[in-house]
Amino acid sequence: xxxxxxxxxxxxxxxxxxxxxxxxxxxxxxxxxxxxxxxxxxxxxxxxxxxxxxxxxxxxxxxxxxxxxxxxxxxxxxxxxxxxxxxxxxxxxxxxxxxxxxxxxxxxxxxxx
Amino acid sequence: xxxxxxxxxxxxxxxxxxxxxxxxxxxxxxxxxxxxxxxxxxxxxxxxxxxxxxxxxxxxxxxxxxxxxxxxxxxxxxxxxxxxxxxxxxxxxxxxxxxxxxxxxxxxxxxxxxxx
Numbered sequence: 001x002x003x004x005x006x007x008x009x010x011x012x013x014x015x016x017x018x019x020x021x022x023x024x025x026x027x028x029x030x031x032x033x034x035x036x037x038x039x040x041x042x043x044x045x046x047x048x049x050x051x052x053x054x055x056x057x058x059x060x061x062x063x064x065x066x067x068x069x070x071x072x073x074x075x076x077x078x079x080x081x082x083x084x085x086x087x088x089x090x091x092x093x094x095x096x097x098x099x100x101x102x103x104x105x106x107x108x109x110x111x112x113x
Numbered sequence: 114x115x116x117x118x119x120x121x122x123x124x125x126x127x128x129x130x131x132x133x134x135x136x137x138x139x140x141x142x143x144x145x146x147x148x149x150x151x152x153x154x155x156x157x158x159x160x161x162x163x164x165x166x167x168x169x170x171x172x173x174x175x176x177x178x179x180x181x182x183x184x185x186x187x188x189x190x191x192x193x194x195x196x197x198x199x200x201x202x203x204x205x206x207x208x209x210x211x212x213x214x215x216x217x218x219x220x221x222x223x224x225x226x227x228x229x
Binding site for chain 1: 209210216221
């Protein structure tokens with residue numbers, strides 16, 4: 001049972017480049033989430049999706065784009081990466097939404113130079 | 114708006130000591146859910162417990178126990194007879210129907226160091 005996976009696990013890019021972080025889950029969970037983890041801030045919600053083709057903003061959505069054409073995939077795109085987007089990104093999924101347990105992927109460490 | 118406060122940034126204890134991690138939350142909702150996650154040095158986030166606001170019974174799972182007190186808006190986590198493997202960052206999180214976006218609101222985490 002693969003659960004929830006993220007790729008790449010590590011990424012180094014340059015300011016201004018477009019970067020896409022991938023998230024895939026095998027549980028057929030309806031909800032998927034993207035968080036970023038920064039020292040001093042804990043984890044903050046970027047975007048979430050309640051189902052395929054339904055997405056919504058979280059606390060810190062600026063500079064990010066998401067899509068969800070299939071239930072199992074939820075890619076996060078940084079259209080023009082900035083140094084402030086250097087962070088660890090976690091994808092999560094849950095069966096029924098905000099009150100259900102969220103299970104997290106292993107994370108992607110992104111460095112923007 | 115909802116908020117989670119973990120006032121202890123870092124705690125260091127010697128192995129076999131008991132340790133309590135504090136979590137205080139704020140929400141205007143009467144129905145809400147509280148969570149604890151563990152983040153070991155390897156970096157993944159591991160789910161530990163989920164508790165709803167209508168269940169105030171304390172929970173015990175092996176060496177772990179949780180004390181939920183609505184009167185003080187606290188959901189504290191105690192590790193009994195700590196072990197080196199318990200060293201990690203622990204996050205408390207809150208979710209409520211009226212909390213805006215569908216995600217969890219996390220505290221900033223408590224870094225627990227268990228010294229051998």
